[in-house]
Each structure stands twice: as C-alpha cells, then as structure tokens.
Amino acid sequence: MKTKHFFIALFSLSLIATSCSSDDDGTKTPAATPNIVELAQETPSLSSLVAALLRADGDLATVLSGDGPFTVLAPTNDAFATFLSDNGFASLEEVPTDVLSQVLLNHVIMADVSASDLVSLGSGYTSGSATGAGDENISIYFDATNGVTFNNVATVTAADVSASNGTVHIIDAVLGLPSIVDLAVANSDFSNLVAALGSADGDLVNVLSGDGPFTVLAPTNTAFNTFLDGTALGDVDTAALSQILLNHVIIGSSITSTALVDLEAGYTNTGATGPGESPLSLYYNTTNGVMFNGISSVIQADVIGTNGIIHAVDTVIDIPTVVTFALADPTFSTLVEALTTLTPATDFAAVLSRTETGNSDNLNPNFTVFAPTNDAFAALAAVPEEGPLTQILLHHVIKEANVTSSMLNNPGDTTATTIEGDDITITLPGTGNNIANITDGSGSTDIGIIAVDVQAGNGVIHAINKVMINN
Template sequence: MKLLSKFLLVAFLATAFLACSDDDDAPTPPQGDLTIAGLVSENDQFSSLLAALERTDLVTPFVGGSGDLTVFAPTNDAFSTFLGDNGFSSLEEVPESLLREVLLNHVVNGRVLAADLTTGYVTSLGLGSASESNLSLFINTDDGVRINGVSNVTTADILATNGVVHEVNAVIGLPSVTTQALANPQFSILVEALIAASNDQTNYVDILSGSEASPFTVFAPINSAFESLLSGLGASGLGDVAPATLATILEYHVIAGSNVRSSDLTTGLTAATLQGEELEFDLSDGAQVIDATGVNANIAIVDVQTNNGVVHAIDKVLLPQQIVDVIDPTITGLAMMNDDLSSLFAALQLTGLDDVLNDRASEYTVFAPTNAAFDIFLNGSALGDLPVEVVTQVLLNHVLTGTALSSGLTTSYTNSLATFGDTENNLSFYINLDNGVRLNGVSSVTAPDNLAANGVVHIVDAVIGLPTVVTFATADPNFSSLVSALTDDGQAAQNYVETLSTPNGSAPAPFTVFAPINSAFDDLFTELDVEGIADIDPATLTAALNTHVVAGANVRSSDLMDGTVTTLGADLTVDATAGTLTDPNGRVSTIAVFDVQAANGVVHAIDTVLLPQL
C-alpha cells in the first residue's frame, strides 16, 4: 500500500498542473533528473510533507493533467512547528480537508525560478472557506524570498522534470485578512491603526483574523493613503487621532458577511459597512470607491483572497459622514477631501507645502485652482515634469497670509507668499472686484469662503502663474491707457509687451517700470492736443515709453535715493523724500503706488507721463 501511494503521488505531481505556455517554440526550461515527487520522496527533510501528501490523496483529482508547477516545500521542522502552534500532536489529528488546502496553498501553477520571483501577489491552488476563488500568496523579495510574511525560502531552485521546488522554513497556513495586512509592508500603517483603535473589548487584529461575522471584504488603504489623511488632518501621526475616531474610520472600510470580489462590483452598487454607513462604487474610470467626502479612492490591487475574506488595496483612506461632520480640516485637509482639488493636493505634496498649509498656528488665504485649471496650466505635461522649485513658487503665488473672506476683499494690491528671484521680496497680487473676484487678471473665484481650521480657501478657475510687469499692466484697469500705448497697432512700441513679459534672468530683465496711470495719459493728450494714442507720432511714443523703463535692475522704493536714475530713454531726477521723478523737461511726476513686485521686475505707478528731452 505504501508503494502504491508513492506511485500515485509521483503520478499526481508529474501531471497536476497546466503549463504556462503550449508554444512549441518556447525555450525548454531547466530540468532536473527527478519529478517533484521524486525530490520529495528522496529528501529526508521532506518526509512530513510526503506523509501529508499521501494522507490527503491529492493525486486523485488531477489524474490526466499535465504541466509544470512550483512548490514551496516545508521541511520536517516546519511541520513540527505548525502542528505545535495549532494544537495538533500529529499530522493524523489535522482534519484532512484542512490539511489538503494547506498543502495546495504551497503550490503555484507554472515553473517559477527564484530569479523570476518579484514582490507582489500570486495565486496558489489552495481554497479557503470564504470563496471558491483560489487563495493569494504575497511574495516579498526585499530580503531573500518571504511568503505571506511567515515563511522564508531557505533553498531555492531545486529543479525537477515537471517544475521546481523551493525549500521553506515554515508551513504557509491558510491566510486571514490580518495575515495579508501583516505580510505586505504597504499596509504597515493600517496594521498600526488596527492596533491603535483596539481596546479590551474590541481587538480589530483578532476580528479580521477570525471567522465571526466573516467573510470580510476589506478596502485596505496603503501607507501613502494614511500619510495623506494624517497630513490633511494636520496630525503628526496616528497618536494624534483618537482611538474611537480611528475605530470608526477603520470599520467604514469593512463589509462584513460578504466576500465581494472585483467581478461583483458594478457602477452604482452600494454596500453597508461594519461602521453602518454605505460605500458606493464607480467603474466608469477604473475601479473606484466613493465615500462621504465624494473624493473617489482608486482600487490599486484587487482580489487578494484569504481564508476569511478578500482584500482590495486602495489609495485613499475612506471617511464616513460621521467623521466628516466632526473633523476640522486644515487647508491641506480641505484640498485632500475635495475631489476637484486633487491636482492641487498632489502639487502640495510634491513641494512639501502640504505641511505649511497644515500649520494650525498660522492662518492663510488660498486661491485654489481646480483640476481643470491645472490641466490647462500643464498643457499636456505631468506635474512631475516641472522643476519642484517652480511649482513651489507658483503655488505660493496663490497664498496670502491671514484669513481674508470674500466680504473682506477689496480692489487693491496685496502680496502673495511667492518671492522675486532669490530675494525675500514677495510678489504682488492684484485683486479686482469690478465683476466678481478676479486675480491678476487671469483667474476668477468660483466658490468662495470654504473655511478651514487655519484659514479660508477660495476655489478659482485658473492657475495664477508668476506675474510679469505686463501681467499687472493688463490686470489693473488704471493702466489701460498704458496697455494701449504698449500694444497700439502699427506703432514701433508693439514689441514692448513681448519684451516686458520675459522671465526674470532673461536679458534685459529685470525691469523697473514707472507706469503712468490713465489720468496721466489724459493730461498728456491735453498737453499734446491729441485725442489719443493713435494720434501720437510713433517715434515720440517709443521714446516716451523708453523713458519709463529701467532695464537690468529691480529698483524698489527702498533703493530709490536722491539723484539720478537712468532709463532706456533719459536720465530722471529722483527726490526720494518727496517721492517724485523729474524728466529732462522739468516735468514732475509723483509716485502714487510703490513696489508692485513682479517675477521679472517691479512697477511703480506714477501720475504724469514722463518725456525725453524735447
């Protein structure tokens, strides 16, 4: 009888599994001299494995099969530990059906050599009690080869005629949801959260290890999802979140009593969670889960099948309404929780500004561009294609210090947190309330006054790029006549817009522009007895405009001293005390607004058009 069992075992192991490919032209894989069964029967370290295979009569269901297989083969010591840990004195005490599935959980279809193993999930031939789908194995190759976090390959690539054997130092038991959470390093914060949320009455690690209320469907946030949540809440770690709050959040990720696999999901499907509220699913743009925030979580990995349920990895921590109603998110948190601000949130994380806008000790006003606004700004590029320092300055150009509600905004200049070059001079920011709220002439507020724990967010329809001196000229209606002069068709001054829009660092930037306001041009028209810009001689107009521009210098009010400043058209006399400029004709202009700082220079508004020597 013993000889017959061995014969049947050899037949089973030689023919049990389908080959990875039937391509006759495929290269012949390396082979040993013995079948896998022969290797097991001839190696004394596998005598317990051999006895277990014989006892479960695994050959019967696979008579007539063909193909290669990969076996993670536990040693005798591994079986001894397995029996002791589970309260069995011998293999005969293990229920045959359980032993059979445990053995099959060590077998993978196809010939997989150690060099071909990668960190990730594979499917064994074992079946659990939660589903008719095969169990998942997590292979971790970070340090050798570790399976399901419990068993290490000690001798790899023992070649056979019908596959390969990898000797392992522990029996790979039927995994629970907890097993897979512990095995995958990407779930380490989830495990910490389960422990932190547990108490004497409720142990979430034990619950997800057991069968009561199983099978479970668990949407398991990866570490980056928890990091984003903590960042959005302004928390430095899980310790800053109350255990009861953690428990509520974690229970919202669990569907009890159902093994919901990806094939069971449909758009619009809802399911009640262990917390009590429902999740909704959307498959219109990949597999996604919708929580109470309305910000979809992507299902990154589906159908990690365990003995007591199934795990799907997601890229966002789901929040129920119960939590949304009581949390007091920071500005970063609001961005994280608003599906239309996901690009902004990604940009904040890229630059590290998510930490800045999490600071509850400071207050900020943020003009937050939508995803559509970012798409237009990026123009087909990815956010990561831009230098981080550029993205940082662009984002800072959307941030003001203090809390400014829409009712407190006025048409005026203020400063953003972006800076000019390598200086500490903040860039200016022009707010115009003539028709809604418009910013720097390029972006409008569409949803104002979204309050946060550390300020307010106004959602806007366009990214507010770093301004040039032309930006402010076109944004401020007080400079409309100047813009007409700079852009007048047919005039030699036509190229001024292009020139004055050059970025900081491009010759001859930076520029200092003494910009006449509209009333200054009205006075000039009266002085010259003309009706408008079109009536001024092009050469005279060009010379006049040159007289208002200093090239190659960012001359702020603090830099102005009594004496002479040289422009492209003439030398001007400065009276720093009076705040005036005098042109070569003795015409005096008062500086009405100082230090409108652009990224490529600075603008000072003046009340008289200056002229070169007449």
C-alpha cells in the same frame, strides 16, 4: 361566569382607551416626536455623543434641544472610541472641554438638510457651527456620489432620522477640525493641487498645515490640466512649481470674498518671491466677480478651515510679469494702448515680458517701470505720434534693475538712467500726496509716485501721476 368575563374585558378596553388618549372626544394622541438630544438619549449607539454634549463647553445639550432647525451628523460610540484613541485620549474626560465643544459644533449644520438634498447637489461645501479662521464657521465637504460622506472621513450609516427640531444623520467617524489642507484633500477636484503641493520644493503640505492664517487660491483639476497642457506634473521643475503654488497663497491673513468685494480692487502680496526675494504682488478686482491678475476667477468662495480660507479658482496664476499687471489693472489701460496700438513698430509687450537675460538688443530684465495712470495720460495736451511716443515710453523704464522703494535714498535723491538714455531723479520724501517726486529728462519736477512696489517676477512697477517727457 359569562357576565364576569364580559365586565373584565370591558374594563381592560377602558384602560387601553384611557392610556392612548388624553382628549375628551376619545381620539388618540400620538407620542410627541423627540428633539435631537432626546433622540440621541434614546439611541444606545449614541451614548458617547450624549456624554460629550453634556460635558462640552457651551451647554450644547440645551442648544440642540432648542427650536432649530438643526442637522446633526451624529458619530456612533465606536466612532468616538476611534477618535479618542487616534488623538491620544484615554477617555472623553481627558478632552479639553473647549476643544470638545468645537469638535461637536463641527457636526452641526444650522439648517434642516436631508440626505436627498445632499444627493441632489452631488458634492460641495456647507458650513458647520465650529469657529475657524477669521471667526468664520468651518466648512464641511460633502460627497453624495457614492453614499454620503463628509470631509472624506465619515460615512452616513443611517440617514434622515427625524427629530422635532431637525434631522440626524448617524455617521461612522468623528469629524476632526480641518485645516485648509484637510479640506483640499477631501475634495477630489483638488487632487492635482494636492499632488503638486506634495511634489514641490518647500514641504508645502506641512507649511499649509501650520498655524497660518493663510488665504489659498486653489486651482481646480481642470485649471491644472490646462496649465500643464499635456506635461506630466512630475516633469515640472520642483523649485519653479513651488513658486507657482506660493503665488496662490496670501500669508498672514484669511481674506473672505466679502472683504475683497468691499475693497473693490487693489494689490496684496503672495508667498512667492521675485527679484531680491521681494514678495510677488497679486492684483484683485471685484467689478465682475472676484478675479486675480486679470486671468483667474473665483468659482467657489469662502471654504473655511481652522488655519485659513480657500477660494477655488478656474485658472492657475502663473508668475506675473510687469505686463501681467499692466493688462490686469484698468488704471493702466491707456498705458497698455500706448504700448501696443499706438506704437506697433515696437513690441513693448514682448520686451517687457522677458524673463531671461542675454537678449541681442540688450533690453534685459529685470525692469523697473514708472507707469503713468489713465489720468496722467489724459492730462497730456495731445498724445504724441509713434516716434516721439516710443521714446517717451522708453523713458519710463529702467533695465537690468529691480528698484524698489526701499532701495531709494530716504531722505535724498536717487538718479537712474532709463532705456531711452536720459536720467531721472527720484526724491524722497515726496511733496503733498506724492510718496516721492520725480524729475524727468525734460527737467519737470512735478511728477509724483503715487503707488510703489507692484512686484512682478521680472521687475517692479511704480505708478505715477504724470507722463514723464524725455529731453
């Protein structure tokens, strides 16, 4: 009997050894680590995710079984049930497969990101794999200051579940496809901006939740606090606040920081309006980072939503005057020197910054400024003394008129009187590369307008290629 029991025990050990090893030397081979899809299939609480991956466009189950690495934010079955209910779907089968694919891809980061990585960063943005405005990947906002949350709607309930091709973080809510408003609301550093959008005239929250595309220059809380300088947001005129906020919105395009760098410098229009309901201009320059109107720098670029893009900026961009653009654009640096250092007896900067009428000297906005470029000043044989130079500069400004290019006779001549007192005549179309030609007070006819309609809140600038001389 003892011999029989011995052989039974020996046979059992042999079976165990065989089942744990496929190596000739008898060492154990651990079970293969499942990939992300296999891991989800083995997790009962992720069965809805598996069903969604199999149903969605793009063969996502195969994609997420690939080499990776991937980080997948995996909503639970309860999260999917809530998502379906909130969006009016009775079942997963009612969700359009193309939409379902994009929603799922919004949970996939093309890198292996651990919870400790997120905690070390604190908060910020990363890119998912769904496609947003301009065919760029939609951004995901994470905050790891108190647990780990995404887009301020989903919390990690089980972190760092390892797979052979990446990492899974199980979350308690589905991440919908965010608009730029959703991304701003998610980030606590934009809470002042969100409050301002809600307070201002024009229902701006709904406007910026629309189709777009929009490019939004989003001031941080610190930027707003500096701008308000102790004034409560509720005490700011809501119509004025609306225009200031719209001055941070480029409507009709989603412009990445890379696109701006490629353009180097120039002007675009914002959603704010100036005299005659003309859209206000915005000057950008990328020679030292990305800066707007010479005062506001991008500190977080390319936050992508479904309907646009956000660039966080460090300064609120107030309604510009014609002086704002002259100071911001290095093309006019010699003009600025002429208006300030070379003519100290006349405070041109103060006069051309005016936004109110009724001034005792009758130099009232709006102003139309014909702004000579640096090259135009360089072409002068010599810069005149202060007295004559002051009159020359006044010969470049029309007061109480916002004369845009659309207001000029085309074809034909348009005559206007400058602050200095002499008339100038603008002729359309221009010759050569000139948009228009100008005849100045001295009778010179070879002055060209080379850029038009830089619109400020108190007037408009047209760049010219030669300094005009009065009679």
